[in-house]
Amino acid sequence: MKITKISKTGSKYKLVLDSGEIITTYDDVILNNNLLFSKRIDKKLLEKIYSDNNYYQIYNKVLKLISTRLRSEYEIEEYLTKTEITAQDKQKMLENLKEIGLINDRNFAKAYTNDKINLSLDGPEKIVKNLKHMHIQDDYINEAISNIDEEIVKSHIDKIITKKAKANTKDTITMLKQKILNYLVNQGYSKEQAMLNLESYSFPKKDLTDEMEKIYQKQIKKKDKNFKQKLKAKLYSKGFTIEEINRFIESKSI
Numbered sequence: 287m288k289i290t291k292i293s294k295t296g297s298k299y300k301l302v303l304d305s306g307e308i309i310t311t312y313d314d315v316i317l318n319n320n321l322l323f324s325k326r327i328d329k330k331l332l333e334k335i336y337s338d339n340n341y342y343q344i345y346n347k348v349l350k351l352i353s354t355r356l357r358s359e360y361e362i363e364e365y366l367t368k369t370e371i372t373a374q375d376k377q378k379m380l381e382n383l384k385e386i387g388l389i390n391d392r393n394f395a396k397a398y399t400n401d402k403i404n405l406s407l408d409g410p411e412k413i414v415k416n417l418k419h420m421h422i423q424d425d426y427i428n429e430a431i432s433n434i435d436e437e438i439v440k441s442h443i444d445k446i447i448t449k450k451a452k453a454n455t456k457d458t459i460t461m462l463k464q465k466i467l468n469y470l471v472n473q474g475y476s477k478e479q480a481m482l483n484l485e486s487y488s489f490p491k492k493d494l495t496d497e498m499e500k501i502y503q504k505q506i507k508k509k510d511k512n513f514k515q516k517l518k519a520k521l522y523s524k525g526f527t528i529e530e531i532n533r534f535i536e537s538k539s540i
Contacts, residue, residue, distance in 0.1 A: 287332065289325045292316070303327070309335065312342040344369050345379055352388050356397045359389050360421040395422050395430040403434055407442050410434055412474025443475055443483040451489055456497055459489050461525030497524075502534075 291302040299316055301309040315338045316322060319331065327335070347369075348362060357365075359380065366376045383389040395417055402408045402416075410431055417427045450466045457465065463484050470480035501524065505517045514535065521531045 287327045289321060289327060292321070309339070311335065311339050312346070314342050315339055340370065341375050341379070344371050348379070348383070349388070352383075355401075356394045357389070358394045358398075358420040358422060359384070359391055362389060391422050392426045392429070395426040396433070399430040399434065403438055403442075407446060407473065409442070409470070409474025409476075410439065411476065415474070439475070439479065440483060443470060443480060444487065446470060446473070447483060447487050451487075458497075458525030458527075458530075460527070462489070464525070 288304045289301055290304050291300075293300045293302075295310070297312075299311050299313060301311060301321070303309070315335060318338060319335060321335075344366070348365065351357060351362075351365065362383065363376075363380065366379065371379070380389065387393075398417060399413055402413050408416075414427055414431060417430070446469070447466055450469065451462065454462050454465070467477070467480055467484060471477050501520055502517060505513065505520060508516075518531055518535070521534070522528070526534075
């Protein structure tokens with residue numbers, strides 16, 4: 287079998303064989319197999335060309351993947367597991383990408399943390415959890431997290447509190463604070479820091495008389511013997527203060 291023509295199309299090469307077969311390949315395959323100077327191809331070399339072609343096809347897909355954002359070694363390894371690549375070639379590719387600096391978990395941890403802190407409202411603990419999920423070693427995680435500006439973290443917490451406070455018009459301040467606290471903790475902020483911000487935040491006063499009235503009307507329909515005590519308990523469970531409850535009950539002359 288013989289190569290009758292080699293031509294370049296974009297970043298790839300086209301090999302035309304005397305059998306009429308056309309192979310689209312990469313410059314690395316051309317150079318590694320000395321195809322510019324040796325035009326004859328036997329069955330063994332043809333198999334190697336196809337194998338090398340598959341390797342570089344996957345390699346270029348990985349490069350494209352990394353070009354969109356940095357990837358951890360674990361992410362690249364997981365991606366390669368889903369491709370048709372041998373275990374030997376997979377290891378070879380990973381080692382090559384690490385050698386040229388395209389896989390570097392230390393740099394990845396820093397970049398990932400910076401992106402999340404500056405482009406999202408994810409808290410430090412959520413970032414740590416995600417980095418651990420991507421199998422980043424602890425010292426890289428600790429180094430990346432230690433560089434987070436605490437003022438930015440506090441600013442994010444206040445931004446979340448403000449957003450949640452504006453969206454909630456029915457809950458009492460006590461109930462609202464608890465809901466926001468739970469959200470902040472789930473979002474990856476420490477409970478201690480979240481509570482500090484919540485306590486220093488100036489929540490607008492709410493007139494929740496209508497909400498109390500709704501609860502009152504539901505309770506009165508039940509015609510319980512201990513109506514007053516049960517009403518107090520219900521209002522208290524909804525986050526109303528003792529003072530607010532007493533004022534409301536007094537207004538109803540219960």
